[in-house]
Amino acid sequence: MNSSKSDLERLVLSVQKSGKYRHVYRELIARIGQAELEKRSSLKAAIKATKNKLHQVGGVYLGEKAQYTHWLATLRQAKSEGENTFREACRQIMEYHTSTRERVPFLQSFYSSILAELPPVQSVADIACGFHPLAIPWMSLARGATYFAYDIFEDLTEFLNAFFSLTSIEGQARTCDVLYSPPTPSVDLAYLLKAIPCLEQLERTAGKTLLSQIAARHLVVSFPIHSLGGRRDKGMLSYYEKHFKSLVANTPWTIKRRFLFTNELVFLLQRS
Numbered sequence: 001m002n003s004s005k006s007d008l009e010r011l012v013l014s015v016q017k018s019g020k021y022r023h024v025y026r027e028l029i030a031r032i033g034q035a036e037l038e039k040r041s042s043l044k045a046a047i048k049a050t051k052n053k054l055h056q057v058g059g060v061y062l063g064e065k066a067q068y069t070h071w072l073a074t075l076r077q078a079k080s081e082g083e084n085t086f087r088e089a090c091r092q093i094m095e096y097h098t099s100t101r102e103r104v105p106f107l108q109s110f111y112s113s114i115l116a117e118l119p120p121v122q123s124v125a126d127i128a129c130g131f132h133p134l135a136i137p138w139m140s141l142a143r144g145a146t147y148f149a150y151d152i153f154e155d156l157t158e159f160l161n162a163f164f165s166l167t168s169i170e171g172q173a174r175t176c177d178v179l180y181s182p183p184t185p186s187v188d189l190a191y192l193l194k195a196i197p198c199l200e201q202l203e204r205t206a207g208k209t210l211l212s213q214i215a216a217r218h219l220v221v222s223f224p225i226h227s228l229g230g231r232r233d234k235g236m237l238s239y240y241e242k243h244f245k246s247l248v249a250n251t252p253w254t255i256k257r258r259f260l261f262t263n264e265l266v267f268l269l270q271r272s
């Protein structure tokens with residue numbers, strides 16, 4: 001099919017009309033849409049395929065309509081009641097992102113294990129962050145540390161910017177497609193948590209591309225290793241382990257440590 005500019009424009013408008021994708025970074029809709037228009041026989045089929053792809057890479061993680069205004073009010077109230085109440089509110093809100101949620105049962109041991117050997121962390125980049133910045137209270141970052149967070153949902157990044165103002169760190173969330181407008185701040189630590197399998201659905205070479213672009217001294221990369229039922233899946237574990245080692249080969253990264261949590265395989269890397 002011939003993909004004229006107006007078809008692409010119509011596709012983007014149609015996708016944005018659907019409540020679920022209204023806040024998705026426009027350039028990402030257009031990029032997926034362009035590829036689908038080239039593959040499909042009709043505009044209607046291309047719109048449907050674009051929505052499916054956006055569901056796979058983003059929509060699937062956000063359950064019911066996100067309640068950012070309400071969550072922000074909860075966080076503000078909790079903050080005024082003290083640090084423990086604030087943490088509890090963060091924990092509860094993380095439950096609304098199906099990927100970030102999976103880490104909630106072991107937040108304390110997660111950061112105390114993976115960050116144990118690092119010098120005080122002054123700056124962080126969180127790539128394809130989801131709700132992960134809400135775990136900042138567990139990260140023991142240096143006071144006044146900077147935290148850059150990136151995701152495709154405009155309303156999510158707005159919410160995160162308001163959340164940052166309630167913490168002691170200098171945060172900045174940006175809406176972008178990390179594959180096409182890659183964030184490249186130079187930081188002490190970058191997180192690429194459960195993002196490679198997701199981004200490889202958009203671009204087969206996403207993992208390799210990101211490893212070559214991330215400008216950090218240390219990098220934490222993780223993979224989901226559970227089946228739909230929630231049990232650890234040995235096949236996924238060995239597949240991602242092998243896959244990741246092949247991605248790291250011939251890059252400036254060295255794997256320093258490997259951690260196995262109930263449902264997540266984590267690597268700590270250092271730039272050599």
Ligand SMILES: C[S@@+](CC[C@H](N)C(=O)[O-])C[C@H]1O[C@@H](n2cnc3c(N)ncnc32)[C@H](O)[C@@H]1O
Pocket residue numbers: 028057058059061099100101127128129130131132150151152153176177178179192193194195198199202
């Ligand atoms: C599996 S979730 C991981 C979330 C978070 N890193 C965590 O582990 O808690 C993948 C996240 O990537 C985001 N995402 C998908 N495609 C992206 C892209 N091209 N650029 C930036 N973020 C993207 C999704 O919106 C989603 O929040």
